Amino acid sequence: MSSTVLYYAAMRGLGSEGSNQPTTESNSTSTPAKSEQESSSNDKPKVSKNQAKNDKRNAKKAAAAEGKPDPNNNNSTTKPADKKPAAPKKAQQQEEEIPASQYFQLRQTAIQNYTTKTNNPAYPHKFNVELSLPAFIAKYQSLEKSQVEETTTSVAGRIFGIRSSGAALFFIDIQGDGEKLQVFANRSQFNNADAFADITTLLRRGDVIGVVGKPTRTKAGELSIIPTTSLTLLSPCLHSIPFPDTLKSLETRFRNRYLDLIVNSQTRKTFLTRSRIITYLRRYFDERGFIEVETPMMDLKAGGAAAKPFTTYHNDLHTELFMRIAPELYLKQCIVGGIDKVYEIGRQFRNEGIDLTHYPEFTSMEFYWAYADYHDLMTLTEHLLSTMVKTITGGYVIKYNVPGKKNEADGTIPIETKTIDFTPPFARISIIEKLESIPEIGRFPKDLFSDEANQFLINKIKELKIEMAPPFSTMRLIDKLVGEYIEVGCLNPTFLIDHPQVMSPLAKGHREKEGMTERFELFVNERELCNAYTELNDPKVQRERFEAQMRDKAKLNDEEAQVLDEVFVHALEIGLPPTAGWGMGIDRLAMLLTDSHNIKEVLLFPAMKDGSEAPKEEEEEKQ
Numbered sequence: 068m069s070s071t072v073l074y075y076a077a078m079r080g081l082g083s084e085g086s087n088q089p090t091t092e093s094n095s096t097s098t099p100a101k102s103e104q105e106s107s108s109n110d111k112p113k114v115s116k117n118q119a120k121n122d123k124r125n126a127k128k129a130a131a132a133e134g135k136p137d138p139n140n141n142n143s144t145t146k147p148a149d150k151k152p153a154a155p156k157k158a159q160q161q162e163e164e165i166p167a168s169q170y171f172q173l174r175q176t177a178i179q180n181y182t183t184k185t186n187n188p189a190y191p192h193k194f195n196v197e198l199s200l201p202a203f204i205a206k207y208q209s210l211e212k213s214q215v216e217e218t219t220t221s222v223a224g225r226i227f228g229i230r231s232s233g234a235a236l237f238f239i240d241i242q243g244d245g246e247k248l249q250v251f252a253n254r255s256q257f258n259n260a261d262a263f264a265d266i267t268t269l270l271r272r273g274d275v276i277g278v279v280g281k282p283t284r285t286k287a288g289e290l291s292i293i294p295t296t297s298l299t300l301l302s303p304c305l306h307s308i309p310f311p312d313t314l315k316s317l318e319t320r321f322r323n324r325y326l327d328l329i330v331n332s333q334t335r336k337t338f339l340t341r342s343r344i345i346t347y348l349r350r351y352f353d354e355r356g357f358i359e360v361e362t363p364m365m366d367l368k369a370g371g372a373a374a375k376p377f378t379t380y381h382n383d384l385h386t387e388l389f390m391r392i393a394p395e396l397y398l399k400q401c402i403v404g405g406i407d408k409v410y411e412i413g414r415q416f417r418n419e420g421i422d423l424t425h426y427p428e429f430t431s432m433e434f435y436w437a438y439a440d441y442h443d444l445m446t447l448t449e450h451l452l453s454t455m456v457k458t459i460t461g462g463y464v465i466k467y468n469v470p471g472k473k474n475e476a477d478g479t480i481p482i483e484t485k486t487i488d489f490t491p492p493f494a495r496i497s498i499i500e501k502l503e504s505i506p507e508i509g510r511f512p513k514d515l516f517s518d519e520a521n522q523f524l525i526n527k528i529k530e531l532k533i534e535m536a537p538p539f540s541t542m543r544l545i546d547k548l549v550g551e552y553i554e555v556g557c558l559n560p561t562f563l564i565d566h567p568q569v570m571s572p573l574a575k576g577h578r579e580k581e582g583m584t585e586r587f588e589l590f591v592n593e594r595e596l597c598n599a600y601t602e603l604n605d606p607k608v609q610r611e612r613f614e615a616q617m618r619d620k621a622k623l624n625d626e627e628a629q630v631l632d633e634v635f636v637h638a639l640e641i642g643l644p645p646t647a648g649w650g651m652g653i654d655r656l657a658m659l660l661t662d663s664h665n666i667k668e669v670l671l672f673p674a675m676k677d678g679s680e681a682p683k684e685e686e687e688e689k690q
Contacts, residue, residue, distance in 0.1 A: 194277035200246040210284040251291035273304025362397035371395030374417040390416035410434035439647040449491040538623035557590035572612035574600035599649035606639035
């Protein structure tokens with residue numbers, strides 16, 4: 068079958084409503100036996116071979132539409148009774164057989180012919196939509212079978228499937244705003260038969276259309292709209308889009324998220340949940356008197372966290388700048404300036420590795436609260452997350468599915484289902500006390516800033532045969548032990564509290580535990596979700612902490628160590644009231660609440676390695 072015939076046959080299954088029957092054009096390559104009409108052709112006017120083929124095809128379509136046998140098929144007298152004719156190919160197979168480049172050319176030609184013939188634009192400026200698809204469904208859900216509303220309305224959406232029964236009846240499935248609706252296109256109900264034929268011949272899967280007509284529920288019970296005055300092409304789709312549940316390649320999905328959103332309904336649900344998380348956070352803090360602000364994305368110094376920054380260059384200032392790794396120092400300056408409750412939701416940039424839970428460009432929320440401490444923050448965190456989870460998922464307990472390693476024997480991938488309980492209160496673990504209670508680790512040197520403590524930890528890492536890349540700063544060594552021995556047990560929300568001062572240059576010293584800070588990290592599913600502490604507000608001690616970080620940077624070439632920020636220290640000298648600060652990664656929270664195990668699943672457009680901006684044709688056909 069030629070590409071042109073395949074194009075016009077694709078998605079035009081002849082059958083009853085709701086079916087996915089293919090077209091009735093034969094795909095058999097066998098030569099049928101001659102019929103009586105053919106044997107007596109000398110008694111009739113001669114016609115061309117192409118005309119004869121067209122006549123047969125039209126007779127066959129008409130017979131199929133009426134449920135009659137094919138009048139051209141007299142092969143039963145020459146074929147064995149038990150041999151069935153080859154099944155016609157489905158619309159999906161027909162569409163996939165057309166090379167992508169030819170499909171594109173055929174569509175362009177068809178659209179050009181349509182616009183020339185009808186003088187209708189292929190890309191109109193506007194279409195008045197009275198009801199979204201969800202609103203249409205909600206408004207007319209009560210319609211009974213065969214009931215037709217007398218009032219007209221208008222909807223729009225992208226075609227997801229087309230089925231037909233002859234040239235006068237089409238069943239067009241459109242989708243929009245996460246819902247689907249059937250367009251019950253009947254030529255007898257349309258005000259212009261020629262216009263009906265022109266537009267229904269043109270439409271294909273992926274096209275965006277507008278419909279003006281009457282709501283109805285068909286005899287089969289399908290809520291639909293009957294076009295009466297307008298069936299309008301709003302934007303044609305020039306490529307053959309993947310069919311539902313066939314777009315599985317992560318590379319294709321992440322690189323071409325627009326296709327992923329069209330084809331995979333779960334992807335849309337994922338990003339709606341992410342949006343609900345951010346909306347909930349804003350509402351929660353706005354209701355409690357917090358003020359949302361925006362701080363610089365670029366700065367002369369990268370401060371507020373221990374991370375390697377990205378660099379850029381400001382042409383007008385002739386200066387190298389850093390992309391921010393955290394907004395913390397600016398937000399605390401807002402507290403100094405008298406904004407006692409402040410928060411920011413925004414992007415952070417850390418020039419680090421990519422894995423299933425880490426990404427260099429991520430979204431976080433930070434807030435700062437004057438006259439509060441880390442005990443207040445733990446109470447607020449428990450309430451915030453437990454109520455959010457219950458609001459979004461319907462309960463405190465969620466299921467999280469983790470794929471295991473692929474079974475090489477049968478190709479299956481085992482799934483481990485974890486149950487995570489956000490019911491407050493959350494567990495609390497003091498990290499140094501917990502590590503020292505482990506026999507193979509033992510007690511730490513008292514002064515964790517000393518070289519003795521650093522060497523003790525280096526020896527302990529080697530003794531325990533824990534793999535670790537340099538630099539071997541005390542902060543990173545302790546963090547490694549916490550990851551190996553404590554984080555792995557934190558399935559349900561757990562506060563890891565009272566970090567050493569050497570790990571927390573911006574946190575206030577603990578009131579009762581010497582050398583420790585009033586800091587916590589919240590871990591869920593063995594991953595850090597929140598980081599918070601009572602803020603250090605003594606400018607002298609803050610300067611000393613910065614200088615210690617700078618020594619590590621120089622001595623160990625630690626690119627993640629923080630630098631001295633004189634502007635921030637000066638702000639502390641003006642006077643920072645007792646303050647508590649808190650930060651949370653929104654991407655990881657979205658992963659938990661959408662059952663996603665890859666952070667790229669919750670990022671709309673994750674950065675990919677250099678490649679084509681458009682779908683590769685070979686990949687598209689494989690999908």
